[in-house]
Amino acid sequence: xxxxxxxxxxxxxxxxxxxxxxxxxxxxxxxxxxxxxxxxxxxxxxxxxxxxxxxxxxxxxxxxxxxxxxxxxxxxxxxxxxxxxxxxxxxxxxxxxxxxxxxxxxxxxxxxxxxxxxxxxxxxxxxxxxxxxxxxxxxxxxxxxxxxxxxxxxxxxxxxxxxxxxxxxxxxxxxxxxxxxxxxxxxxxxxxxxxxxxxxxxxxxxxxxxxxxxxxxxxxxxxxxxxxxxxxxxxxxxxxxxxxxxxxxxxxxxxxxxxxxxxxxxxxxxxxxxxxxxxxxxxxxxxxxxxxxxxxxxxxxxxxxxxxxxxxxxxxxxxxxxxxxxxxxxxxxxxxxxxxxxxxxxxxxxxxxxxxxxxxxxxxxxxxxxxxxxxxxxxxxxxxxxxxxxxxxxxxxxxxxxxxxxxxxxxxxxxxxxxxxxxxxxxxxxxxxxxxxxxxxxxxxxxxxx
Amino acid sequence: xxxxxxxxxxxxxxxxxxxxxxxxxxxxxxxxxxxxxxxxxxxxxxxxxxxxxxxxxxxxxxxxxxxxxxxxxxxxxxxxxxxxxxxxxxxxxxxxxxxxxxxxxxxxxxxxxxxxxxxxxxxxxxxxxxxxxxxxxxxxxxxxxxxxxxxxxxxxxxxxxxxxxxxxxxxxxxxxxxxxxxxxxxxxxxxxxxxxxxxxxxxxxxxxxxxxxxxxxxxxxxxxxxxxxxxxxxxxxxx
Numbered sequence: 243x244x245x246x247x248x249x250x251x252x253x254x255x256x257x258x259x260x261x262x263x264x265x266x267x268x269x270x271x272x273x274x275x276x277x278x279x280x281x282x283x284x285x286x287x288x289x290x291x292x293x294x295x296x297x298x299x300x301x302x303x304x305x306x307x308x309x310x311x312x313x314x315x316x317x318x319x320x321x322x323x324x325x326x327x328x329x330x331x332x333x334x335x336x337x338x339x340x341x342x343x344x345x346x347x348x349x350x351x352x353x354x355x356x357x358x359x360x361x362x363x364x365x366x367x368x369x370x371x372x373x374x375x376x377x378x379x380x381x382x383x384x385x386x387x388x389x390x391x392x393x394x395x396x397x398x399x400x401x402x403x404x405x406x407x408x409x410x411x412x413x414x415x416x417x418x419x420x421x422x423x424x425x426x427x428x429x430x431x432x433x434x435x436x437x438x439x440x441x442x443x444x445x446x447x448x449x450x451x452x453x454x455x456x457x458x459x460x461x462x463x464x465x466x467x468x469x470x471x472x473x474x475x476x477x478x479x480x481x482x483x484x485x486x487x488x489x490x491x492x493x494x495x496x497x498x499x500x501x502x503x504x505x506x507x508x509x510x511x512x513x514x515x516x517x518x519x520x521x522x523x524x525x526x527x528x529x530x531x532x533x534x535x536x537x538x539x540x541x542x543x544x545x546x547x548x549x550x551x552x553x554x555x556x557x558x559x560x561x562x563x564x565x566x567x568x569x570x571x572x573x574x575x576x577x578x579x580x581x582x583x584x585x586x587x588x589x590x591x592x593x594x595x596x597x598x599x600x601x602x603x604x605x606x607x608x609x610x611x612x613x614x615x616x617x618x619x620x621x622x623x624x625x626x627x628x629x630x631x632x633x634x635x636x637x638x639x640x641x642x643x644x645x646x647x648x649x650x651x652x653x654x655x656x657x658x659x660x661x662x663x664x665x666x667x668x669x670x671x672x673x674x675x676x677x678x679x680x681x682x683x684x685x686x687x688x689x690x691x692x
Numbered sequence: 693x694x695x696x697x698x699x700x701x702x703x704x705x706x707x708x709x710x711x712x713x714x715x716x717x718x719x720x721x722x723x724x725x726x727x728x729x730x731x732x733x734x735x736x737x738x739x740x741x742x743x744x745x746x747x748x749x750x751x752x753x754x755x756x757x758x759x760x761x762x763x764x765x766x767x768x769x770x771x772x773x774x775x776x777x778x779x780x781x782x783x784x785x786x787x788x789x790x791x792x793x794x795x796x797x798x799x800x801x802x803x804x805x806x807x808x809x810x811x812x813x814x815x816x817x818x819x820x821x822x823x824x825x826x827x828x829x830x831x832x833x834x835x836x837x838x839x840x841x842x843x844x845x846x847x848x849x850x851x852x853x854x855x856x857x858x859x860x861x862x863x864x865x866x867x868x869x870x871x872x873x874x875x876x877x878x879x880x881x882x883x884x885x886x887x888x889x890x891x892x893x894x895x896x897x898x899x900x901x902x903x904x905x906x907x908x909x910x911x912x913x914x915x916x917x918x919x920x921x922x923x924x925x926x927x928x929x930x931x
Binding site for chain 2: 493494495496501627628629632634635636638639640641642643645646
C-alpha cells in the first residue's frame with residue numbers, strides 16, 4: 243500500500259471505539275421491518291440513492307441517523323449474499339473460458355465480502371462519505387474521503403489488526419462443530435489465534451491492497467481490452483479442477499456450514515501453532531507434533547473412528563495436500579490470466595468470514611430463520627435454486643445438486659474424456675452442471691442459516 | 693466429509709445430516725411438520741421420548757435391518773431387475789466390486805435409491821414421521837433402557853437390539869418395511885427403465901429429491917392397509 247493512503251488519524255479512535263453490540267441492537271430494531279418482508283422501513287430516508295444523499299448532506303436528525311444505522315446493519319447480510327452472487331457469475335464466465343471478465347467479477351466478490359465484514363463491525367462504506375454505527379441507532383461520519391475501494395481495504399486492514407477479528411475468527415470457524423476457540427482452549431484460545439487470524443485475513447484480502455497500489459493493473463481487468471498484448475486463455479481441465487476443488491471445500495456438514503474448509507483451516511492453524519510453540523516444523527514423523535495433535539483431540543471425547551480420522555488428517559496421513567484454493571490464495575497477482583484463480587480463492591475465504599460474521603450477527607440480534615423467509619424465497623426462486631413453492635426443507639439439501647453435477651462431470655470424464663477438452667464441450671455436454679457450478683447464492687443462503 | 697470421496701456410498705456426513713433432518717430435529721410448531729422422535733420435544737406437551745442413545749441407535753439399526761430383510765424377500769419386478777441386470781455383449785453384467793457376494797443388489801446396487809442420500813433420508817423421514825405420529829398410542833416410553841447400558845455405549849446397543857425383539861411396537865416397523873419393499877426403489881439410471889419411468893424418477897435427483905421421495909413414499913404407504921395406511925393419510929393431510 244502506498245504511503246499516502248492511510249486512514250485519517252482522527253478516524254482511528256472512532257474505529258477502535260466501535261462496539262459490536264450497537265450493531266446487534268440496531269439490527270434487532272430492523273425485525274419489525276423483516277416481518278413486512280423488508281430490510282429497512284418504507285420511509286427509510288436512505289432506502290434509495292444512499293451515496294448520493296450522503297454526498298449532499300450528513301444525517302442531521304436522530305431519525306436519519308437511525309435510518310442510516312439500520313441501513314448499515316442490514317447491509318452485512320446483503321453484501322455477503324451479493325458477494326456469493328459475484329463469485330458465481332465469476333465462475334460462470336470462467337467456465338466459458340473468459341478469464342478476463344471472470345477476474346473483474348471475482349474482484350467484486352472480494353470487495354463485497356469486505357463490505358459485509360465491515361458492516362457487521364458497524365462500518366458503512368459509501369463512495370467517498372463513510373459512516374460508522376457509533377451507538378444504537380446512531381451514526382458518526384469518518385473524516386476519510388477516499389473512495390470505496392481504498393476505504394474498504396484500509397478499514398478492513400485496521401479491523402483485522404484488532405483483537406475482535408481474532409475472536410470472531412475463532413468463534414465462527416467450527417471444524418467438527420467445535421469452534422477454533424474450543425480446539426485451542428488449552429493453548430490459549432482466541433488470543434493465541436489472533437495473530438494468525440490477522441495474517442490470514444491480510445493474505446486473503448491482498449487483492450484489495452493490490453488494487454490500491456496498482457490501480458492500472460486492476461483497471462486492466464475492468465477496462466482494458468482483452469487481446470493486447472495477448473488474449474487471456476485458460477485450459478478447460480484446469481478450470482474444471484479448480485471449480486470442483488472449490489465446491490468440495492464449500493460442502494456443508496453437520497457441525498459447520500463449511501465442514502471441509504474449516505477442517506483445512508484447523509490443520510493449518512494446528513501446524514502454525516505448533517511451529518509458534520516449539521519453533522519446529524510440524525510433520526507426522528515428529529513425536530512432538532504427534533503429541534500436540536493428541537492434545538488437541540483428547541479433550542473432545544470423540545469416538546475412536548472420528549479421532550482416528552481426524553488424527554490422520556491433521557498429521558497429513560490422509561488428504562496430504564492442501565486444496566488448490568488454499569494454494570492459490572497465497573499467490574501474488576502477476577497481471578496474467580492465472581490471477582483469476584488467486585482472486586477467486588481469496589474471495590472464497592473472505593466470503594466464508596462474511597457469512598460466518600453475518601450468521602453470528604443474526605443470532606446476537608435475535609433474528610430467526612423464519613423472519614428471513616421472504617428473502618430466502620426471493621433469492622432462491624429468482625436465481626433458479628428451486629422452483630416457486632418448492633423450496634427445500636433444509637437449505638443444505640441444495641448441496642445435492644452440486645454433488646450430482648460433480649458426479650456428472652466424473653462420469654463423462656470416465657466415459658468420454660475428450661468431451662471435456664474444450665469450453666465448447668463443457669457447454670454442450672454439461673449445461674446443467676455448468677449452471678449449478680455457477681450458483682454460489684446457495685452457499686450464501688445455507689451458510690448464513692437463513 | 694474429508695477423505696470420504698473415494699467410494700460411492702452415502703458418507704458419514706450424509707448420514708449425520710439426514711439424522712439431523714429427521715430423527716433429531718426439533719418439533720417446529722410454526723411449520724406444522726412432524727418433529728424428530730429423538731428431538732427432545734414433542735407435539736404433545738410433556739411427552740419427551742426418554743430413550744437412551746443405545747436405544748436410539750438400536751432402533752435405527754433394527755429398522756434398517758428390517759427394511760433390508762423385507763426387500764430381500766421381495767420378488768417385485770423392480771427388485772428382480774436390480775438383481776439381474778441385463779447382459780452386456782451377451783455376458784452377465786459384472787457385479788460391482790464393492791458389494792459382497794451375499795448382499796442383495798436390490799438394496800445395495802448403485803442403481804438402488806437406498807444407496808443414495810435421498811433414499812437414506814427418505815426412509816428415515818417416513819419412519820420417523822410415522823412413529824412420531826403414533827408415539828403416544830404405541831407407548832414408546834414404556835421401553836426402558838437397560839440398567840447396564842450407561843457403562844459401555846457400544847455393548848449397550850447390542851443389548852438394546854435384543855430387548856427390541858420383545859417390544860410390541862416393532863410390529864409397526866414390520867408393517868412399514870413390508871409395504872415399503874413394494875415401492876420401486878430404482879434410480880433414474882437403472883437399466884431397462886422405460887423412458888416414461890426414467891423421466892418420472894428424475895425427480896429424485898438433486899435437492900428436490902428429498903422432498904419428492906418422502907411425499908411419494910407416504911403416498912405409497914397410504915395405499916397400504918392398517919395403521920400404516922391411516923398414519924400416512926394423516927401425515928399427508930388427508931385424514
